[in-house]
Amino acid sequence: IGIMPYFTTLCVYFLMILNPVMTNTITEDIEVLVFLPQNNSFLFSYARVAPAIRYAQQKMKADGNQYSGFHFNIHFENSDCVNDALFTLLDRSCGQKPDLILGPVCEYEAAAVVRLASHWKIPVISAGALATGFGNKKTEFSHLTRIAPSYVKMAETFTAMFEHFTWKSALLVYEDDKEERNCYFTLEGVYHLMADYTIKTYQFSEEDPLNVDDILQNIYDIEVMIMCMGADKIREIMLAAHRRQLTSGNYMFFNVELFNSSSYGNGSWKRGDKYDNDARQAYASLNTVTLLRTVKPEFENFLIEMTKSIEKAGLNDCKDCGNVNMFVEGFHDAMLLYAIALHEAMKSGYSKKNGTEITSRMWNRTFEGIAGQVSMDVNGDRNGDFSLMAMTNVEAGAYEVVANYFGVNGTFQLLPAFNIDHFTLKGRHKEYPEMPDKACGLGVSALTGVIVGAVLGTVMLIAFYFFRKNYRITIERRTHGEECDSGKHRQLREDSIRSNFSAA
Numbered sequence: 242i243g244i245m246p247y248f249t250t251l252c253v254y255f256l257m258i259l260n261p262v263m264t265n266t267i268t269e270d271i272e273v274l275v276f277l278p279q280n281n282s283f284l285f286s287y288a289r290v291a292p293a294i295r296y297a298q299q300k301m302k303a304d305g306n307q308y309s310g311f312h313f314n315i316h317f318e319n320s321d322c323v324n325d326a327l328f329t330l331l332d333r334s335c336g337q338k339p340d341l342i343l344g345p346v347c348e349y350e351a352a353a354v355v356r357l358a359s360h361w362k363i364p365v366i367s368a369g370a371l372a373t374g375f376g377n378k379k380t381e382f383s384h385l386t387r388i389a390p391s392y393v394k395m396a397e398t399f400t401a402m403f404e405h406f407t408w409k410s411a412l413l414v415y416e417d418d419k420e421e422r423n424c425y426f427t428l429e430g431v432y433h434l435m436a437d438y439t440i441k442t443y444q445f446s447e448e449d450p451l452n453v454d455d456i457l458q459n460i461y462d463i464e465v466m467i468m469c470m471g472a473d474k475i476r477e478i479m480l481a482a483h484r485r486q487l488t489s490g491n492y493m494f495f496n497v498e499l500f501n502s503s504s505y506g507n508g509s510w511k512r513g514d515k516y517d518n519d520a521r522q523a524y525a526s527l528n529t530v531t532l533l534r535t536v537k538p539e540f541e542n543f544l545i546e547m548t549k550s551i552e553k554a555g556l557n558d559c560k561d562c563g564n565v566n567m568f569v570e571g572f573h574d575a576m577l578l579y580a581i582a583l584h585e586a587m588k589s590g591y592s593k594k595n596g597t598e599i600t601s602r603m604w605n606r607t608f609e610g611i612a613g614q615v616s617m618d619v620n621g622d623r624n625g626d627f628s629l630m631a632m633t634n635v636e637a638g639a640y641e642v643v644a645n646y647f648g649v650n651g652t653f654q655l656l657p658a659f660n661i662d663h664f665t666l667k668g669r670h671k672e673y674p675e676m677p678d679k680a681c682g683l684g685v686s687a688l689t690g691v692i693v694g695a696v697l698g699t700v701m702l703i704a705f706y707f708f709r710k711n712y713r714i715t716i717e718r719r720t721h722g723e724e725c726d727s728g729k730h731r732q733l734r735e736d737s738i739r740s741n742f743s744a745a
């Protein structure tokens with residue numbers, strides 16, 4: 242007699258707890274394969290990024306919300322930025338294929354993995370694969386979702402500025418390491434998007450001594466110079482430009498610094514040498530495009546946890562490395578985005594094995610990421626927010642964010658520190674001299690073809706790379722054979738060789 246009401250109460254109580262869970266939670270095991278480099282010289286190494294993935298996993302479990310029924314079996318595999326990820330994916334997929342792939346970040350490695358995964362209809366989410374060619378989601382990159390803003394998204398900042406300030410011409414100067422080619426791909430995004438402007442490119446190889454005279458010779462009929470290279474080389478160029486009186490407002494200088502934004506700013510001109518004073522004055526005309534960082538209260542706890550993990554891994558050897566970067570945030574948010582899409586798809590009766598359906602549900606949507614709102618465009622690429630930094634106090638050599646660009650609505654927002662005078666070209670003729678003949682240049686459509694082809698040709702390239710260790714020498718030799726006076730498009734030609742491979 243005494244037990245029945247007690248039991249009923251207990252049952253009701255139990256149901257009350259279970260009810261929201263039962264109506265919303267879906268239980269599922271998800272096999273996740275993650276490709277991250279063990280090598281800590283990468284900002285997206287295992288030791289830096291894995292804690293963020295685990296953080297997202299644990300948070301979803303602990304929250305007891307609709308995603309707590311998802312059980313992620315996460316397997317971390319090495320990515321060496323060449324072949325490791327592709328071979329591991331092949332080997333592991335002989336048995337059971339993964340339901341989700343996170344990474345790789347490196348462009349060439351990602352191309353191969355994404356191509357195979359798309360063929361198998363497995364969703365891939367990467368905070369890398371930022372090159373322009375990956376934007377082609379019609380065929381071979383169909384299952385790729387890019388959770389960090391690509392280089393083309395970054396380039397929107399430049400088109401917004403060019404429009405706002407009515408600039409017409411740019412010189413793109415970049416250093417090419419011929420391996421990961423981050424600077425090549427960064428400025429490729431700008432080149433791709435700025436088809437309506439007069440664009441000249443100048444590339445030099447890492448090993449070559451910097452020929453500042455040759456570079457600055459190209460600037461005279463140009464308004465804006467956009468650079469991507471190591472900090473010391475930027476300083477060298479800025480010092481040379483200053484000596485030639487190109488830094489008095491008659492030219493605009495920009496550099497792109499996407500992954501190391503926190504360390505950029507005050508003091509980057511400073512080296513403690515006798516050129517510091519000149520460098521400070523030269524940098525008054527150098528502006529930096531960088532990622533816009535947002536912070537919200539939940540981010541604090543994430544930051545503390547990530548810092549702890551990084552310290553535990555013994556990585557706190559430099560100031561910047563402790564910071565949460567775009568890759569760390571991105572892979573955290575990748576877990577959330579997948580969970581949202583999977584939950585929605587399963588509620589609509591699809592299985593986790595329908596990668597096409599899940600992928601399509603990750604695109605064209607906005608959700609709350611760890612550091613703020615994340616907005617994915619209809620093509621499955623994240624819309625990017627970027628900041629423009631400029632020296633606002635030349636005496637102190639101090640930088641500030643003077644404007645922001647919001648990719649989601651294409652707005653270029655000026656901040657109080659913005660000074661129009663700083664961005665007004667001075668002492669220029671209205672007439673622009675004719676461009677030198679472009680016998681050696683590539684048309685935009687040709688370039689686009691080459692670029693798409695380059696990424697498409699990667700599987701062939703990797704095979705070539707693997708079997709012919711001397712591939713670089715081969716290509717170098719071929720390039721030498723080409724009769725091209727300036728040599729400025731050498732790199733593009735190497736790519737066209739790559740795309741010829743893919744066509745073969």
Ligand SMILES: *[C@@H]1O[C@H](CO)[C@@H](O)[C@H](O)[C@H]1NC(C)=O
Binds near residue numbers: 280281282283
């Ligand atoms: C890590 O990567 C850097 C730069 O790519 C390279 O110099 C270094 O040898 C690598 N270390 C290992 C252990 O592979």
Ligand SMILES: *[C@@H]1O[C@H](CO)[C@@H](O)[C@H](O)[C@H]1NC(C)=O
Binds near residue numbers: 284501504509
């Ligand atoms: C970030 O930038 C600073 C200053 O330019 C440089 O010393 C540091 O090595 C960079 N960090 C990484 C991880 O690239």
Ligand SMILES: *[C@@H]1O[C@H](CO)[C@@H](O)[C@H](O)[C@H]1NC(C)=O
Binds near residue numbers: 591597598
């Ligand atoms: C996956 O979902 C799509 C709809 O997005 C559907 O057309 C297709 O048949 C599904 N595939 C499988 C294997 O269920």
Ligand SMILES: *[C@@H]1O[C@H](CO)[C@@H](O)[C@H](O)[C@H]1NC(C)=O
Binds near residue numbers: 605619
């Ligand atoms: C994207 O989402 C919006 C609303 O969120 C919708 O109106 C639009 O049709 C979607 N576009 C595509 C291509 O699915």
Ligand SMILES: *[C@@H]1O[C@H](CO)[C@@H](O)[C@H](O)[C@H]1NC(C)=O
Binds near residue numbers: 506507639641
């Ligand atoms: C640079 O330092 C000044 C003070 O010296 C400070 O007001 C400013 O916010 C700093 N800017 C950045 C970007 O750190």
Ligand SMILES: *[C@@H]1O[C@H](CO)[C@@H](O)[C@H](O)[C@H]1NC(C)=O
Binds near residue numbers: 647649650652
């Ligand atoms: C554009 O988006 C940003 C960030 O979401 C917002 O702060 C800004 O007000 C928006 N601007 C316009 C004109 O809608």
